[in-house]
Amino acid sequence: MTVVKMPQLGETVIEGTILKWLKQEGDQVALDEPLFEISTDKVDTEVPSSAAGVLAKIMVPEGETVAVGTELAEISEAGAGAAEAPGAAAQLASDGSSEAETPLATASGADAPSAPAPPAAAPPTAPALPSQMAASAQAVAAPPGDRGPRSQILSPLVRKLATEHGVDLTQVSGTGTGGRITKNDVLGFVASRGAGAPAPVGATAPAPAAQPAPASAPAPALVAPIAVGGAEEIVPVSHIRKQIAQHMKASLEISARAWNAVEVNMENVARLRERTKDAFKAREGFGLTYMPFVTRAVSEALLAHPMVNSELRGEEIAVKHFVNMGIAVSYDEGLIVPVLKGADTMNLLGIARGINDLAGRARAKKLQPDEVHGGTFTITNPGPFGSLISVPIINQPQTAILGFDSVEKRPVVIDDTIAIRHMVYISMSWDHRVIDGALASQFLARVKQNLETWDFAEDLGI
Amino acid sequence: MARLIRPAGLVDYDAANAEMHAFAERRLAGDAEDTLILLEHPPVFTAGRRWQPDHIVWTEERIAAAGAELRFIDRGGSLTFHGPGQLVGYPVLDLGPRPDAMRFVRDLEEVVIRASADVGVELHRSDVQTGVWSGPSKVCAIGVRLMRMRVSLHGFALNCTTDLSWYDAIVPCGLAGEGVTSLTRLAGREITVQEVAPLVARRFGDVFGMRLDLGDSTWPEDLIETLSANATA
Numbered sequence: 133m134t135v136v137k138m139p140q141l142g143e144t145v146i147e148g149t150i151l152k153w154l155k156q157e158g159d160q161v162a163l164d165e166p167l168f169e170i171s172t173d174k175v176d177t178e179v180p181s182s183a184a185g186v187l188a189k190i191m192v193p194e195g196e197t198v199a200v201g202t203e204l205a206e207i208s209e210a211g212a213g214a215a216e217a218p219g220a221a222a223q224l225a226s227d228g229s230s231e232a233e234t235p236l237a238t239a240s241g242a243d244a245p246s247a248p249a250p251p252a253a254a255p256p257t258a259p260a261l262p263s264q265m266a267a268s269a270q271a272v273a274a275p276p277g278d279r280g281p282r283s284q285i286l287s288p289l290v291r292k293l294a295t296e297h298g299v300d301l302t303q304v305s306g307t308g309t310g311g312r313i314t315k316n317d318v319l320g321f322v323a324s325r326g327a328g329a330p331a332p333v334g335a336t337a338p339a340p341a342a343q344p345a346p347a348s349a350p351a352p353a354l355v356a357p358i359a360v361g362g363a364e365e366i367v368p369v370s371h372i373r374k375q376i377a378q379h380m381k382a383s384l385e386i387s388a389r390a391w392n393a394v395e396v397n398m399e400n401v402a403r404l405r406e407r408t409k410d411a412f413k414a415r416e417g418f419g420l421t422y423m424p425f426v427t428r429a430v431s432e433a434l435l436a437h438p439m440v441n442s443e444l445r446g447e448e449i450a451v452k453h454f455v456n457m458g459i460a461v462s463y464d465e466g467l468i469v470p471v472l473k474g475a476d477t478m479n480l481l482g483i484a485r486g487i488n489d490l491a492g493r494a495r496a497k498k499l500q501p502d503e504v505h506g507g508t509f510t511i512t513n514p515g516p517f518g519s520l521i522s523v524p525i526i527n528q529p530q531t532a533i534l535g536f537d538s539v540e541k542r543p544v545v546i547d548d549t550i551a552i553r554h555m556v557y558i559s560m561s562w563d564h565r566v567i568d569g570a571l572a573s574q575f576l577a578r579v580k581q582n583l584e585t586w587d588f589a590e591d592l593g594i
Numbered sequence: 595m596a597r598l599i600r601p602a603g604l605v606d607y608d609a610a611n612a613e614m615h616a617f618a619e620r621r622l623a624g625d626a627e628d629t630l631i632l633l634e635h636p637p638v639f640t641a642g643r644r645w646q647p648d649h650i651v652w653t654e655e656r657i658a659a660a661g662a663e664l665r666f667i668d669r670g671g672s673l674t675f676h677g678p679g680q681l682v683g684y685p686v687l688d689l690g691p692r693p694d695a696m697r698f699v700r701d702l703e704e705v706v707i708r709a710s711a712d713v714g715v716e717l718h719r720s721d722v723q724t725g726v727w728s729g730p731s732k733v734c735a736i737g738v739r740l741m742r743m744r745v746s747l748h749g750f751a752l753n754c755t756t757d758l759s760w761y762d763a764i765v766p767c768g769l770a771g772e773g774v775t776s777l778t779r780l781a782g783r784e785i786t787v788q789e790v791a792p793l794v795a796r797r798f799g800d801v802f803g804m805r806l807d808l809g810d811s812t813w814p815e816d817l818i819e820t821l822s823a824n825a826t827a
Contacts, residue, residue: 141693141695141740142697145695171643175699175739175740176669177695178742477596477804479799479804480803481803483803484803493692498692593801
């Protein structure tokens with residue numbers, strides 16, 4: 133069962149009016165099919181369905197204005213039709229015994245059994261049942277790859293712990309950032325539950341045929357994750373860590389990596405940034421970093437030297453005359469490379485907004501799947517941590533990756549005198565199967581020239 | 595490269611509306627680029643989803659007799675007027691999976707404020723209403739709809755040399771007691787659509803961080819043809 137909520141159409145929008153339901157209760161709904169229309173001030177929009185199935189219930193009628201986040205409707209998965217749920221509930225209720233626990237538990241499979249009621253608890257009453265079913269079905273609903281809110285806020289470790297200890301995570305209150313459930317929350321819950329609690333990991337409850345396979349992370353064949361001895365801690369390799377490992381190793385194995393670097397005088401950019409940073413922050417709500425300048429300069433250089441912006445495919449090279457810029461973003465679980473699509477069509481301001489949006493949502497784990505694919509080139513920026521120069525690994529199947537390190541004041545020779553300037557090393561790892569050193573050098577020279585000579589001020593409108 | 599489409603003449607409302615929707619479908623499917631359509635319509639009153647009967651002052655017969663049309667459409671807001679001397683902008687943009695719709699509206703206002711400043715007219719926002727204003731009078735109406743919560747439809751209507759007596763027929767945007775004015779009236783000199791359109795296009799590019807391909811008329815040909823075929827010079 134997927135609950136449909138009033139979406140937020142911007143930070144300042146707090147409520148919306150249901151203009152029209154485009155589907156009626158009982159109608160089939162496909163993923164992304166328009167489900168209803170809302171109106172907020174002067175902006176109306178169709179809202180696509182976030183799930184496929186049957187529109188089981190409409191909770192807010194047309195014409196009503198409700199707060200963002202209000203539950204509007206329920207969509208049940210196709211097959212498990214809405215009509216079946218009340219019947220099943222009634223049947224369970226008529227059993228009237230604590231045996232009702234068993235079918236309920238099977239509904240959620242071995243993944244996340246509901247926290248069993250204390251033995252002395254009254255048998256479930258009829259009104260309680262549908263909501264319990266809804267809750268447990270919801271827990272099952274998210275398949276492993278699903279990006280629903282639940283999977284976004286649960287780390288693999290927490291999931292695994294919950295599975296192993298038979299913890300219903302809806303019963304656990306999170307103390308992490310934004311109410312996130314942490315490892316300690318789960319362990320604390322297990323401890324507080326006491327020794328009497330069952331740990332039904334291998335519960336052999338017969339699974340009803342109609343239910344989809346439980347959504348648990350594939351049954352882990354690994355050893356128990358927590359084994360602290362002395363100063364050594366054993367942590368499981370996270371899903372994202374594994375992906376990074378495979379991707380990086382594969383890149384090194386396949387590409388003939390070469391590397392070179394240029395030193396760039398960032399004085400003009402640094403001054404512009406210094407001059408406009410307060411006004412920019414006040415107007416845009418975020419700080420202006422060096423990255424948009426570099427991205428803008430690199431995008432132009434890629435259009436000028438498209439072989440650097442290419443992809444080797446067997447006997448052919450796909451040369452891209454557009455720029456989808458991968459921006460490496462580090463976050464608490466690792467590294468992700470969201471893609472700024474059409475970077476070559478944007479001016480500095482558009483790039484700055486795009487990067488800020490992507491990086492923010494990357495760190496909040498709110499990127500859409502299509503936002504991390506389709507890059508034609510990648511920039512990584514270890515500079516904020518003080519790195520002076522770096523040798524990145526190419527983000528295959530791209531041909532090159534550019535590293536932008538710390539901008540710092542250095543003494544440099546200008547017109548035979550020594551001056552103090554903001555300088556940076558910009559380096560590039562590139563695939564010698566596709567391009568050669570001459571082109572790599574020309575490309576970096578172009579980036580350098582762009583950054584040193586362009587007047588970026590006009591783009592900012594400040 | 596984002597595109598600017600600027601058909602000449604007065605473009606029939608229904609044709610432009612249908613093409614805009616078809617074009618947005620293509621944008622949604624990734625078959626088209628972000629585009630700004632700038633045009634003028636023959637006299638037409640459009641009623642958005644929030645219209646109320648008392649927002650139409652004239653009878654439908656009187657509107658027809660005056661040579662205008664009345665259309666009920668799917669954008670936000672209530673009633674407005676389009677006609678000769680008014681620059682209408684339809685940005686068909688992919689605002690991404692989590693659009694900030696209010697930000698989008700504010701950005702459209704910013705485009706109009708900057709372009710108006712370019713011709714020497716200082717305009718401002720209202721704290722409570724969308725649109726761009728001079729004192730208590732509205733110069734530019736804004737009404738937007740999103741297709742699948744992602745691609746923008748409809749847009750803004752900036753009065754340049756508009757015959758303002760048309761607005762007697764309606765309560766603009768459902769706001770009784772609010773006046774309507776034009777750049778020409780505010781500046782005390784004639785400020786035409788032809789003068790303002792390139793400035794709006796340029797400021798649009800600035801505000802939305804796009805480089806607009808100014809003056810493009812080769813793409814998409816079918817859209818240009820449809821819009822031009824429905825235009826009267």
